[in-house]
């Protein structure tokens with residue numbers, strides 16, 4: 001699936017090589033950080049919160065497409 005470049009949901013940078021689901025994108029760098037983050041990391045809580053908002057955004061996008 002090819003989409004126009006969207007800003008990364010997490011860092012706001014353009015994410016031409018990232019994943020895009022609905023209208024939400026995540027750049028390769030943030031995806032990598034997300035995959036590597038684990039409990040105990042200083043910014044783990046931040047990522048968990050961002051990820052929760054990310055999924056919420058996806059759910060809202062799915063609802064609005066109906």
Ligand SMILES: [Zn+2]
Pocket residue numbers: 008009010011012013026027028029030031
């Ligand atoms: Zn990013």
